[in-house]
Amino acid sequence: MGENDDSEIIEHHVDEAMEKKASHRSHTHSFLESVTSSEREGHSSTQSSHRLLAYSDALISIIATVMILPVAHTKLEESEDLSESFRLLMTTKIGVYLMTFLIVTVAWAAHIRLFQVIERIDDFLALLNLACMMLITFLPYTFTLMAAFPEKILGILLFCTCVMVIGVIQAVIVIYGFSRPFLLNEQIQISENQAYYKQHILKVIMRVPIMCLIASIFTFIFYQLAYVILAIVIFLPYITQSLKWCRSKAIGQPVEDTPESMLFYTYHPNEPLSKERVEAFSDGVYAIVATLLILDICEDNVPDPSVVQSEFGGSLVAALRQYGPEFLAYFGSFATVGLLWFVHHSLFLHVTRTTRLMGLFNTFSLAFVGGLPLAYELTHEFPRRSRNALEAVQISCVILFFAGIFQLAIWVAALFDERRLLHPLVRYGGRDHVYMLAKLGLYPAVALGAFFLTCVLGEFSTSIFHLMQLGVPLAFLLLRLLVRAGLALLRVLLVALRKQPQPGAQEGGGGGVEARLVEVEDEDSRVPFSDLVS
């Protein structure tokens, strides 16, 4: 690569001429952007890592959500009691799904760390990354084996082998990157401590495969210990840092940190996290989850022509009517997941940078989103007014509530450091602060409201659920108007009373429950009101 120095100058001239031409001829903004960026990147054999990371995010998001399929495909017997069969599901398949989701997102976080250090790639790194991806996509299977055969050592051995190979590949990537410093992050490129950085990063990366090696040796001696070691390896950095952070928040005195110069691999909750990749990963998960049900519908819900002829007298409409609930579940879950994506999208438009803690809340939210299609399918599977139908609706509400509340948690976490993390519009007192609160609060509030309503009016649980499915998209369409109306009403009330505002009136979406929610967020929401009033 060093031998082409002179040819690059010539190329640069050509580039400039072409860039001028391009800016002259380019029709739309995005074309110009794509041209100039690829002009910049294409000089030598190094490339921007952007698309490689987008592809990796797509792969990882698919793998993270795939273990919900075995859960969704477990058919309940008509005669079974939902709570009983659900407990059975709960203990095995849902557990596997959640653990896989967590482990895959841990691998994803490691991948982000790595490519925040290595910012440019070449063909060799791209191929190494693909090998790494292949092993990551295999992790869920090893995990399924572990869950199905906890006392056999094969599952844990396979898992350890995968993790070790991934670790070695990552170490090779780091060593290769540091041997070609133009691939590195600018901060490290100009740093004088390059050797120290390299050593620190390699130490952190190699910690995991070495522990896995120890764990895989222990499997032959005393396999329970191997599980313990693995759990420690994966979660220890997060647990210690969370404890440290909680302590520092509680006592108020700052904990001594890694030196300011060390920005990577700190495992600090404030450690930066590429916002672009959080968005790409979330998009992947939302897209897969939104389409989960249509995948099943396309495959399973096409009646056999002979059956239509014999059982339904040739009437296709009659034959399809039996699948009605599934179609309803599809449209319902697509709309819900789509609207949750919409809320996520609105929030991240106003987030200027992400931290590890926000990423963690995002992961929790996504894990619940993954369960939504399953829950929605359940709600349509039982005869109306049965106890099962009631429980299915309540489970859906609980999942929806947690999916929404963790989205809200992302925002709340960002508000603690709003100057650094949030756009002025949605900070305390910003113009769209209340609007954002309404957007983020709508789903948790409605889900909580529906849950308690079904507790009281158990017989109408399905109707309440359908009402919610119809009402929420409408509420989103009119949300800005509702928030404005609420604020105007509040202002009128304030002028009339000249007293402390009553926060219950502002939301308009979910009635009484929202009032509770607003009380929690009270210190957030009061500032803009006084701003508006004064």
Place this chain on the structure above:
Amino acid sequence: MGENDDSEIIEHHVDEAMEKKASHRSHTHSFLESVTSSEREGHSSTQSSHRLLAYSDALISIIATVMILPVAHTKLEESEDLSESFRLLMTTKIGVYLMTFLIVTVAWAAHIRLFQVIERIDDFLALLNLACMMLITFLPYTFTLMAAFPEKILGILLFCTCVMVIGVIQAVIVIYGFSRPFLLNEQIQISENQAYYKQHILKVIMRVPIMCLIASIFTFIFYQLAYVILAIVIFLPYITQSLKWCRSKAIGQPVEDTPESMLFYTYHPNEPLSKERVEAFSDGVYAIVATLLILDICEDNVPDPSVVQSEFGGSLVAALRQYGPEFLAYFGSFATVGLLWFVHHSLFLHVTRTTRLMGLFNTFSLAFVGGLPLAYELTHEFPRRSRNALEAVQISCVILFFAGIFQLAIWVAALFDERRLLHPLVRYGGRDHVYMLAKLGLYPAVALGAFFLTCVLGEFSTSIFHLMQLGVPLAFLLLRLLVRAGLALLRVLLVALRKQPQPGAQEGGGGGVEARLVEVEDEDSRVPFSDLVS
């Protein structure tokens, strides 16, 4: 939105202060970028459409590939003859898959057109787009119904209804966009012909739903005609334009075009196509296809503990051995799809902008990529040296060949207008021209070679296939070296002979077959050689 003019000025000050702070504190390049861009976008309630489009691309790519699942899940009976059952598959499920892929990509192309006109969005447009996506994801099901019950009118009626509603939503988006010109493409914003643009675009968009309305009326009278009308609606613009283009290329005389001022909705093969969206869509398809097999493996290939105990004497390894072929197929297809993605990624790094024609070739390539996992699964399903195994290997080679050759076609199409479409490095005579040719040519050449080898050495078809699976990733790792060695060898030969170079020696990857390929590309490859020699 208009009432906040004065508050925006204040915000802008805050923004600037924050931007300075951000650039001071931001650690990595990407954070700075994300901050500044979201600063720019977040001002009012309008937003950049970037993430909305990425999410739409993810949804559409999933839906486009999902119909391969029914094909993949059709299990062959051991006793059946592959060619017989494959013919059965061919006529129905593969047909449905290919048609769905085509129709969904047509819908995707319409979506791209729309959002090349509307460049910024607000909440209302985001929600409308989600509604549109919900209907697009439902299209494959209506298509399955049509294929299963061609003489029932329900399928075609549902399809027409979906298309009509999508058309109406798109029209609403256009009308809404033109009523708020700051949402529009800059080109149109500054144009004096805005009304003309609006009229033209609405006319093009509404053509489809109106034709569908006519088709759905005809279903009640004479349903065959409805299919004809639909086929015309969807493909006519492309067919007429392709014919026009071919004629102009054949005769050499330019065809009179739509006026230069009209840049959108021309259906011309040179009409620009957002490169970013082609990449996002391709990434989605490659990611889904790469993980298709692991989805099945995670769900189906976990043996039941009781079966392991009773049939395999408690040995999990023995129980898993029966699934061996499936794991092999998974790793093989993941590696192949990953490497095809790698080639695609390398190509698009050097493509500065995309045209409709390139997009079409890309779609064809992706449609074949979707069939790869299925083909790879087949290769491991039959006893070695059987006729079925031979045919399965040959089918895999054919699919692989077409997937690769259409990627090559993208590049060849770009070479016809290389000054506008390609980076200087990969043009005729560019430094990486031969390297790119080798990358793009490797898979088609190897597939063709393997195909003819299996014709001659039918007994060793499985071994040849395994050799190919192992050899190709290795070839990619060493490709730059191989190309350099080939070129050096060529130079030596040239110096020794002082004659016309023999193009057969340069590739090194696939032996004799590549020589044929190079002969086709001869005028491309000869330029850099003479450059290098002189």
